[in-house]
Amino acid sequence: MEKIKTIIRKEWSEVFKNRFVLFTVAFLPLILTALPLGILYATNSLESGDAVSSDIPAQFMQFCPQELTGGECFQIYMVNQFLILFMMMPMMIPVTIAAYSIVGEKTTRSLEPLLATPITTTELLTGKSLAAVIPAIAATWAGFIVFAVGAALIVNNPLVLKALLDPMWLIAVVIVGPLMALMAVNASIMISSRVTDPRVAEQLSMVVIVPVLALFFGQISGLFIINSTLILLIAVILVLVDILLVYMAVKVFQRENILTRWK
Amino acid sequence: MIQTENLTKKFGDLTAVDHLTLDIPEGQVFGFLGPNGAGKTTTVRMLTSLIGPNEGTASVNGFKVGEEDQNIRRSVGVLTESPGLYDNLSAERNLEIYASLYEVPDPPGQVEKFLRMLGLWERRHDEAGTFSKGMRQKLAIARALLHEPRTIFLDEPTAGLDPEAARLVRDFIIDIKKEGRTIFMCTHNLNEADRLCDRIAVFKSHLLVLDTPKRLRAQLFGRKVVFHLLQADDSLAKQVQELPFVSEANIIDNKLLVTLDDPEAHNPDIIRLLVGAGADIQFVGELRRSLEDVYLQLIKNA
Numbered sequence: 001m002e003k004i005k006t007i008i009r010k011e012w013s014e015v016f017k018n019r020f021v022l023f024t025v026a027f028l029p030l031i032l033t034a035l036p037l038g039i040l041y042a043t044n045s046l047e048s049g050d051a052v053s054s055d056i057p058a059q060f061m062q063f064c065p066q067e068l069t070g071g072e073c074f075q076i077y078m079v080n081q082f083l084i085l086f087m088m089m090p091m092m093i094p095v096t097i098a099a100y101s102i103v104g105e106k107t108t109r110s111l112e113p114l115l116a117t118p119i120t121t122t123e124l125l126t127g128k129s130l131a132a133v134i135p136a137i138a139a140t141w142a143g144f145i146v147f148a149v150g151a152a153l154i155v156n157n158p159l160v161l162k163a164l165l166d167p168m169w170l171i172a173v174v175i176v177g178p179l180m181a182l183m184a185v186n187a188s189i190m191i192s193s194r195v196t197d198p199r200v201a202e203q204l205s206m207v208v209i210v211p212v213l214a215l216f217f218g219q220i221s222g223l224f225i226i227n228s229t230l231i232l233l234i235a236v237i238l239v240l241v242d243i244l245l246v247y248m249a250v251k252v253f254q255r256e257n258i259l260t261r262w263k
Numbered sequence: 264m265i266q267t268e269n270l271t272k273k274f275g276d277l278t279a280v281d282h283l284t285l286d287i288p289e290g291q292v293f294g295f296l297g298p299n300g301a302g303k304t305t306t307v308r309m310l311t312s313l314i315g316p317n318e319g320t321a322s323v324n325g326f327k328v329g330e331e332d333q334n335i336r337r338s339v340g341v342l343t344e345s346p347g348l349y350d351n352l353s354a355e356r357n358l359e360i361y362a363s364l365y366e367v368p369d370p371p372g373q374v375e376k377f378l379r380m381l382g383l384w385e386r387r388h389d390e391a392g393t394f395s396k397g398m399r400q401k402l403a404i405a406r407a408l409l410h411e412p413r414t415i416f417l418d419e420p421t422a423g424l425d426p427e428a429a430r431l432v433r434d435f436i437i438d439i440k441k442e443g444r445t446i447f448m449c450t451h452n453l454n455e456a457d458r459l460c461d462r463i464a465v466f467k468s469h470l471l472v473l474d475t476p477k478r479l480r481a482q483l484f485g486r487k488v489v490f491h492l493l494q495a496d497d498s499l500a501k502q503v504q505e506l507p508f509v510s511e512a513n514i515i516d517n518k519l520l521v522t523l524d525d526p527e528a529h530n531p532d533i534i535r536l537l538v539g540a541g542a543d544i545q546f547v548g549e550l551r552r553s554l555e556d557v558y559l560q561l562i563k564n565a
């Protein structure tokens with residue numbers, strides 16, 4: 001456990017000295033918190049629903065409480081799109097850190113002395129994963145808390161607030177988000193163990209986000225509506241995927257190949 | 264403390280290390296010489312449990328390679344070819360990380376001890392990236408010694424250093440040799456190997472030769488003694504040549520060059536003969552072949 005903590009602290013000392021990385025960790029939560037709050041504020045004055053409810057997919061309208069006006073439904077609909085991003089944020093933030101984790105050590109030639117210590121592969125990869133996942137989750141949760149407080153101050157109708165802070169979204173942000181972060185980080189570390197160029201690692205790692213973006217566009221287009229059942233299903237699938245990825249990341253990390261085949 | 268038997272490593276069709284058998288006792292400084300691509304780093308990586316052999320066995324500090332890898336990693340220190348420091352972290356932080364990974368009992372104490380020993384204490388808060396090459400190498404050596412390993416592997420410890428920094432590193436190696444640690448040193452610097460190593464192996468995928476530097480010179484070139492004479496002529500060389508223990512005797516510029524196996528035992532006989540023949544001897548000395556000559560001869564023959 002001590003060695004895992006050492007790796008985490010080492011990664012943080014290195015990573016957070018880089019202002020660009022700090023910016024990538026802070027920027028996304030800031031913008032994705034400010035935008036829905038801005039939308040809530042801007043749409044607060046909408047009274048008549050006819051003009052706007054026609055823009056909302058019919059499937060979504062079924063879930064909108066009948067007591068709410070079209071304008072309020074529109075508010076919920078718009079902000080719901082950003083809440084999906086809150087769920088995805090923890091997987092978008094740490095990719096830069098994780099993608100660089102192994103290939104970066106290799107390019108600076110610090111990997112060989114590190115592997116010569118009595119650290120196990122599991123300890124090394126766990127340390128590197130957590131170092132990337134923890135800041136992402138912390139930034140996302142902080143952003144969500146700011147959003148919740150801001151929404152409570154902006155929204156007039158308690159029913160709208162209740163719909164926005166539905167337990168489904170709490171599960172999404174508190175459970176699904178970290179599971180997604182773990183998935184993205186393990187995939188990135190696996191890619192980082194196989195490629196020889198940090199830029200390639202980062203580009204390939206970004207591909208992990210693509211399937212999850214389907215959720216975002218699926219709901220916008222009205223293809224499906226994210227509800228509690230879907231969130232729980234995603235959580236179960238992610239647990240299985242994460243277990244598989246952790247196992248594969250340890251298997252893929254072959255010290256000998258990494259040391260001898262990389263130039 | 265380091266034993267290998269038929270240790271072999273192949274990468275596809277290429278045999279990097281071919282049936283290497285070594286026995287290096289505790290406390291010895293062992294020089295591992297060879298051209299680039301000879302398999303020196305591969306050997307070090309096998310002996311430090313970073314990669315596994317295809318054939319043969321090896322043990323380091325009593326632990327078997329491939330079976331007790333964690334124990335080997337705990338008991339050895341490695342200076343890799345490149346220092347591999349965390350450039351944007353301070354010297355102190357670099358060492359603290361490794362002290363923790365090596366489970367050093369008193370990390371701050373050990374870090375301070377080695378930073379002071381290597382003259383880096385005043386610069387401990389500076390980023391490693393701001394250090395000169397020599398300072399970086401010293402920091403990497405400190406990192407390899409933090410956990411007080413019984414055996415130390417040094418891969419090109421003075422490569423790329425200026426003479427002053429190289430000397431500091433060499434002096435430090437002499438200091439750790441005095442502590443009785445086993446040192447396995449890969450180097451291209453033959454003078455350094457000559458000065459520091461108790462035994463030397465010349466290696467090019469397989470072991471070409473293994474002995475002390477002194478005996479290697481004698482084996483390859485014989486030993487040559489130079490007699491500086493006030494005036495020399497060929498008759499003196501002929502008389503010396505007739506002595507049974509002399510292999511060769513030549514006159515070059517008033518110098519008599521004599522090749523023989525055991526100068527310590529036979530020099531007095533030669534001196535007596537020369538004095539008897541009326542020669543005026545000014546100086547007597549041994550003509551030392553450099554280790555570079557030995558090395559180049561071996562590599563050429565290989």
